[in-house]
Amino acid sequence: MCLIVFAWHVMPGVPVIAAANRDEFYDRPATPAAPWPGHPHVIAGRDLRGGGSWMGITAEGPNGPKFAALTNIRGPLERRENAPTRGDLVAGFLAGSLDAADYLAQVIARGDVYNGYNLVLGDRDALYWYSNRGGGDPRNGKPLEQGRIYGISNGLLDAPWPKVLRTKAQFASLLCQGAPEDAYFEMLADTTRAPDLRLPETGMPIEVERMLSPVCIESPGYGTRTSTVVKLYREGVPELHERLVCPVGQEVA
Template identity: 30%
Template structure:
C-alpha cells in the first residue's frame, strides 16, 4: 500500500475515516476482502496469496483498522526475513504495535486507527518511532507524512479530502450515498496515471513487469458501527462494493 489518508475528528459522529491505496506488482496474486484467518476470527481484509497476510485489516467488533505501507531504510537479512503482511493482522487485533522481532522485517509504516485515536509507527530497519496523529486530515506515503510542498500527491489530495463533507452516520446504503465526495477522490479524482499528482498509479518497468494500484479501501469507524468499502482494479467501469460486516460490526 502506497498511500493512506486518514481523517481524525474525535468529537464527530464518525470520528475516523480512512482511505488506503494498495500499490503492488500486478502479477502478485491476491483476494478481495474476507475473513481468511481462523487465528484472527474477528478480522476482515484482502488476502495476499504469496505471503498469506494482508495490507489492511479491519476489526469490526473493536472498531479498529490497521494499514501497512512499505517504508525506506535498511532491509532485513534474507535468511530471517518475514513478510510484513502479518503486522496489520496483529495490530488490528491488539490495537498497538505487536511485540515482534523487528529485525526480521523490511522498513514499514504501520497505521492503527480506532475510536481512541490514530497512531503511526515507523520502522526504518534500525529504530522504531511512534506518534499519535492529531485532529485533522493526514496523508501518509512511502516517505512518511510529508508537507504539501514536499509531495505533489499530498498537495493535491490533502486539502480536497479535508474539505469534503464528512459522513454523519454509518449506514448500510450504497458506497456512493454514504461517502459522497470522498468516493470520487479515493477513486483517483480523474487524474491520469502519468500525472505526478495521481493517487492511482501504473508503471511498466524495463523488464516488462507492471507495478500499479490494485485496490482502494474506504473505512469509517464509529461507536455505532463500522463501514468498509472496496474498489478492486482493473475495473471498467470502476465499481465500489461494501464488505459485509458481522452483525456486531454493523451497530
C-alpha cells in the same frame, strides 16, 4: 498500501475516516476484503503470497473495533530480499487480542527485521503511527494528535510528496462538504502525474518516479490494485468499502 489519507477525530461521531490505494504488481495474488476464515471479525484483504494484509478493520473483538494500515517505505538501496513480510504487522494486530499500545510495543522491539514501513493502528480512542525508518520524529510510536488530517505514501508521515499534499487537500474538502462515498473513490482514481521538479528523490530513476507519482498508478505490470474507504464510528459497526482497480489490458490476480 501505498497511499492513505485519514482524519482522526475530525468529524463528530466518526473517530477514523480513511481513504487509501494499494499499489502492487498485478501478478501478486490477493483476495478482496472479506471476513477471514478462522477470524470472522477481521475484515481485510489478504496477500496470498506473504499471508499478511495491507489494511483492515475488526467488526468486534476484545478491544472493540480496530483499524490498521501499512505502507512500504521506498528505499531500493536498503531492501533485503530475505526480510519477513510486512503485511504480518497488520494481520497480527487485527487477528490478535492486544490493544494498540501493547501491540505497538512488541512491534517496536522487533521492527528492524522488516524492510522499511509505515504502520497506522488503533481504535476509537487511540491511534498510532510508527515507522522503523521514523528516526527522531516526535510523533513516531506515540498517539497521534486528534483533530487532524494525515497522509502517508511511501515516505514518512506527512512527507510533502505531491500525491500526499494533493489528496490531503481534496480529502479535507470532501469532509467539509459531507461528500458521498463515490466522491472519495473518484479522488483515489486521479491519474495526474506530478511535475518533475516536485518528485521525491528515493533512489529510483526519474522515469520510475514519474510513473509512481499519481494518486492512482497505471503502468505495465504494476499499479493501483484496490481503493478503500474506511469509517470507524463512535457508536455502531465500522465500515470498509473496497473497489478493485484494473487498468485496461491488465488482469488482476
